[in-house]
Amino acid sequence: NNQRSILLESSSRFPPPPGVKLSYGTSGFRADASVLQSTVFRVGILAALRSLRTQSVIGLMITASHNKVSDNGVKIADPSGGMLSQDWEPFADALADAPDSQRLLQLVDDFVKKENIPLEGAQSAEILLGRDTRPSGETLLEAAKQGINSIAGAVAVDMGVLTTPQLHWMVRARNKSMKATELEYFEQLSNSFRCLIDLIPQGSAVNKMNDKLIVDGANGVGGEKLELLNKILNGLDIEIRNSGKQGVLNEGVGADYVQKEKVVPCKFGPADVGIRCASLDGDADRLVYFSVLSTANNKIDLVDGDKILSLFALFIEEQLNTVNKCDGDTENKCYWPTLGVVQTAYANGASTDYLKHSGLEVVFTKTGVKYLHEKAAEYDIGIYFEANGHGTILFSEGLLHWLDGRNSELASTSKGSEQQKAALRLLAVSKLINQAVGDALSGLLLVEAILQHMGWSIHRWNDLYHDLPSRQLKVKVVDRTAIVTENAETVVVSPPGIQEAIDAETAKYPRGRCFVRPSGTEDVVRVYAEATTQEAADNLANSVAQLMD
Numbered sequence: 001n002n003q004r005s006i007l008l009e010s011s012s013r014f015p016p017p018p019g020v021k022l023s024y025g026t027s028g029f030r031a032d033a034s035v036l037q038s039t040v041f042r043v044g045i046l047a048a049l050r051s052l053r054t055q056s057v058i059g060l061m062i063t064a065s066h067n068k069v070s071d072n073g074v075k076i077a078d079p080s081g082g083m084l085s086q087d088w089e090p091f092a093d094a095l096a097d098a099p100d101s102q103r104l105l106q107l108v109d110d111f112v113k114k115e116n117i118p119l120e121g122a123q124s125a126e127i128l129l130g131r132d133t134r135p136s137g138e139t140l141l142e143a144a145k146q147g148i149n150s151i152a153g154a155v156a157v158d159m160g161v162l163t164t165p166q167l168h169w170m171v172r173a174r175n176k177s178m179k180a181t182e183l184e185y186f187e188q189l190s191n192s193f194r195c196l197i198d199l200i201p202q203g204s205a206v207n208k209m210n211d212k213l214i215v216d217g218a219n220g221v222g223g224e225k226l227e228l229l230n231k232i233l234n235g236l237d238i239e240i241r242n243s244g245k246q247g248v249l250n251e252g253v254g255a256d257y258v259q260k261e262k263v264v265p266c267k268f269g270p271a272d273v274g275i276r277c278a279s280l281d282g283d284a285d286r287l288v289y290f291s292v293l294s295t296a297n298n299k300i301d302l303v304d305g306d307k308i309l310s311l312f313a314l315f316i317e318e319q320l321n322t323v324n325k326c327d328g329d330t331e332n333k334c335y336w337p338t339l340g341v342v343q344t345a346y347a348n349g350a351s352t353d354y355l356k357h358s359g360l361e362v363v364f365t366k367t368g369v370k371y372l373h374e375k376a377a378e379y380d381i382g383i384y385f386e387a388n389g390h391g392t393i394l395f396s397e398g399l400l401h402w403l404d405g406r407n408s409e410l411a412s413t414s415k416g417s418e419q420q421k422a423a424l425r426l427l428a429v430s431k432l433i434n435q436a437v438g439d440a441l442s443g444l445l446l447v448e449a450i451l452q453h454m455g456w457s458i459h460r461w462n463d464l465y466h467d468l469p470s471r472q473l474k475v476k477v478v479d480r481t482a483i484v485t486e487n488a489e490t491v492v493v494s495p496p497g498i499q500e501a502i503d504a505e506t507a508k509y510p511r512g513r514c515f516v517r518p519s520g521t522e523d524v525v526r527v528y529a530e531a532t533t534q535e536a537a538d539n540l541a542n543s544v545a546q547l548m549d
């Protein structure tokens, strides 16, 4: 019939390159841009089917984040704005893998039956498309459109160049029947930021804090968008460097570079010593802060995702405690929402100790945003961050409803009280932070608002705790899938004997901690080690790396 012949015809125009096998990893498909046409076309088909199946708006983002500029990638945003549901990943792999159009058609046929997808009905599907600033993005976006258009009733809406979190935010907003243009996104961020600034307690050292922030935009989309956002913000002095295509994307710049290498990014120099600086990654879903110690030896003080998490957790906990202050008023329906903090094994041990000592509940998941996000969603307020700077805060609908009620009640009984202000602050945070996915722009505004609230400099913030020295290594092995881990990747269960050997090495170092895991994005095994001195961490990492051979 018609649908079949359209699919056959269009897919024959996007033959897969021979010998390329891709899989929908932790962050979608990623590869050298030159081999991605066919895959992106097919992900277009998948997005259309997902939209028909869920009867919701779906997102398709073309980006390879912090990878080099010649790479690209594609991933799907589900109706909630989060990552593609994990039970569709095998279908994504199978689609990308189909050797020819006939096989592709067969796969689609089978899947449509199995999932009960209303194909060729009166149903319609809508897919929002976005891409980062990579030059290959334009033709890949065209391939995605063709894939979408080969499914009857599916409509592709090109949202242009966006940060990854902007696209996720738009999908989420559309499915909540809200307007979802870039302007709405910027307005929501700037209004809720303003709200937090207006609620800063009298006497906070606000003026002292009104110094400038310098942002490294990774020569990508994040810097460009921050420039636009900055025009409608007030209360912040931001200078943006490495914005748009000033230099090569991610080369010597960006959050991944700064966090992994712990060095000063390009275009930062001696004049910046001591100033509060931040760095975004290539698609602006990661954020780290730093301050330049000295450019002579290229050194920085890194304020990573763990420390952003700690700042957020501290602030949220403080506001929750304030909202719930009972003032001997027995009418007051005190309700203690569950607050959870989610980390991965890469979180610095000092951060975990700090959070636990602050009375917070800390849990661990495997590496990858989808795992952290899922876990955080189990709490009334779930805060998650990877050390690399990807993270956000999730608020349950129930909690937001309770906060709204609490706020109205307080507005009539004790308007302007600290309690009411705390409720308003939490509501503002829920609007400022991107609840679809980690977002460097909204994260940055929340950090800035909290620092002003506390009257803290970046140095005061960085002093919350001191990182244990750590070392990361990668080891090339014949087959990285031979390493199987459990317990949030902290224990190797296969091959046998490896974990015992790691334990034996680790035991030699005070506060030693070490784990290995197969990378989800590169053909290597990663080793992470932590100890009380840099030398000890290096030695531990090296000896465990040798066990991998």
Ligand code: 16G
Pocket (backbone or CB within 6 Å): 026, 027, 367, 368, 369, 370, 386, 388, 390, 518, 519, 520, 521, 522, 526
């Ligand atoms: C991807 C993940 C990131 C994770 C990283 C680990 C998303 C959106 N991104 O970039 O969360 O930290 O992979 O890479 O999920 P690795 O497995 O190569 O160490």
Ligand code: ZN
Pocket (backbone or CB within 6 Å): 065, 066, 281, 282, 283, 284, 285, 286
């Ligand atoms: Zn990214």
